[in-house]
Amino acid sequence: MKKPKVLAISGSTKQQSTSLSILSYIKETFNDTLELVIYNKLASLPHFNPDIKEADLPQEVKELRELILSADGVLFCTPEYVFSLPGSLKNVIEWQVAATLFSxxxxxxxxxxxxxxAAFESLSLILTTIEAQLPNSSKLLVKGAKGKISAxxxxxxxxxxxxxxxxxxSLIQTITSGANVATKYMD
Ligand SMILES: Cc1cc2nc3c(=O)[nH]c(=O)nc-3n(C[C@H](O)[C@H](O)[C@H](O)COP(=O)(O)O)c2cc1C
Incomplete structure (x- = not known):
């Protein structure tokens, strides 16, 4: 069977990032079962602007949409900054809302x-609002993350x-089950 293709998006723009280290670990460890493509243009994605018409989308946004569309699944790994999602990651998602790419x-x-x-709650709420498939078993909150990763x-x-x-x-199971159903948000 063909390996599922998963787009991995780190919410950190830092070079020595905890989130990126986790994604790199996943890419290496699950290489036999998963084709993980790590998105590396977070820092250069233009700011979302609702005035920009679909016909005039920046090239970076078109490329990102193509990556999401062609992936069997999407894996987010992100820090929390000032009790919320990092702005750069929120920007990625804002560009997708009108396109219903996450449905x-x-x-x-x-x-x-x-x-x-707070970031965990927020990302769960956002992704279920845009109708992604996000079962509880596909969610992980890593507290004290820096202490769990070496230099x-x-x-x-x-x-x-x-x-x-x-x-x-769980992500692989969701992909292979082929269930085409959005997850409802539960508090
Ligand atoms: C500007 C800033 C604000 C932060 N605010 C929070 C916060 O509100 N809650 C939290 O749990 N961690 C907060 N942190 C800590 C980061 O979440 C933590 O250090 C994380 O491991 C950094 O991940 P990264 O290396 O992938 O960027 C903050 C870090 C920075 C730099």
């Missing part, structure tokens, strides 16, 4: 932060490795 798209989220509750970017916490494995397993 029934299998997604998984990992929030890797000091605490991260070289490896995961040093075995419990975290096991939790990541579960989330990725």
């Amino acid at each position: 029934a798209k299998p997604v998984a989220i990992i929030v890797a932060a000091a605490s991260g509750d 070289e970017g490896s995961i040093t916490d075995h419990a975290l490795e096991a939790e990541i494995k579960k989330v990725i397993g």
